[in-house]
Amino acid sequence: MSTPDATALIGQRISVRGATEVLPGRIDRALLDVVGASAGASLQASGLWVIPGIVDAHTHLAWHAFEASEREDDRERVIDATAASLLATLRTGVTQVRDAGGYDREVAAAIAARDVPAPLVRRSGVLIGAEHAGRGAGHLAGVVAETAASGASWIKIVATGGLSSPSEAVLNPVFTRDQLLEVGVAARAAGVRIMAHAWGGPSIEWLVEAGVTSIEHGIHLTAQQAALLAANDVVFVPTIAIYRQTAESGRDGRVPAVIGDRAARAADAHAAAVLFAREAGVRIALGTDAGTPDQHGANLDELVALIDVGLTPTEALEAATIVGAELLREPGEGAVGRDLVLLSVDPLRGDLTADRVVAVVQDGVLVHERFDSLRSLSDRPSTTGP
16 A cells, blocks of 8 residues: 555544554554544554653643743744744654643633644643742632632642752742641642642652642652652652753853752752652653753653663653553543554664654544655565564
8 A cells, every 4th residue: 555645644533553452551563554534545654663642741831931021922922932842742742741830821722722733731820839838828728729710730839949949958848737738628629639849858748648649850759758659649750851951051051050060969869769769669750841942842851861760661651651641631531532652763672762753643633743754664564573
């Protein structure tokens, strides 16, 4: 069968023959036909590999909005930049994301109006941080209720310092135990879940007690805390690569040296935290913490980083696909479509980068393809060996 122009199928609902055996996460050589349900055309995908859609459980697709004024022309540039971030993310095989701040209701509405190709976005609302501490009883519950009313499905709370904090103070709690418990009660009442920025310290235990769903970063997570996460089925989203990149930026002067130094120390400590989590049986999900145009589309750097700190390639792929999808799935929601990524390299053996992504299927629809790759591979004999 000759291979048609793949662009004719972009946006069409398709079926992927033989895909049922890979959807649970089995990574294998894909000998599949991608068939256009309406056009009756097919893309010969023999010789490719297939994995479930990749999930970025911690990103910032519209953080540039924080630097823009409220003038309409600036707002349009913000939307343009966000649309570009979404497309770059989708082209790297990411079909779902959880935005951890910046992608507000107005941005979401503007993007929806443009109908641009994009991953499915699960968004949090306003970051609940130091400016919300010490505001009196009921304040935090009110912020949670307002955030849920805005349509956000997640609450993002900043429970410790980060790169902007002095190293000796970074583990100091931003909120008291009682305040975190207040957030937990309010989140359950509003039907939203909590993702928590926490580098370590006593806030970890308090967050677990409050009913948090995921811990973000966890630079100084201890073995005891990892066991606590595992016992309470709290997911760990370490965001490793961003600290390595920031440390490098500090060395070449792109960020202040003090920030680069803090990032370098965080990167050095991070591997132990991830291994504590792995050994305790904590579910680990991939998150990039991407927030600049050059970072969106480099999401697979985090997959490499997870392997570098000690996860096996299979464990890293599970973190990037199955675990992330389970984390983002809303309570009572079934499986999110049929998201697949076709690759030109064995993901367990090759260097998995964005240019290895041949096609992306999102909720049964072909949303991205590299036709030259599909065409050249379709002419090769089918093989099943490694």
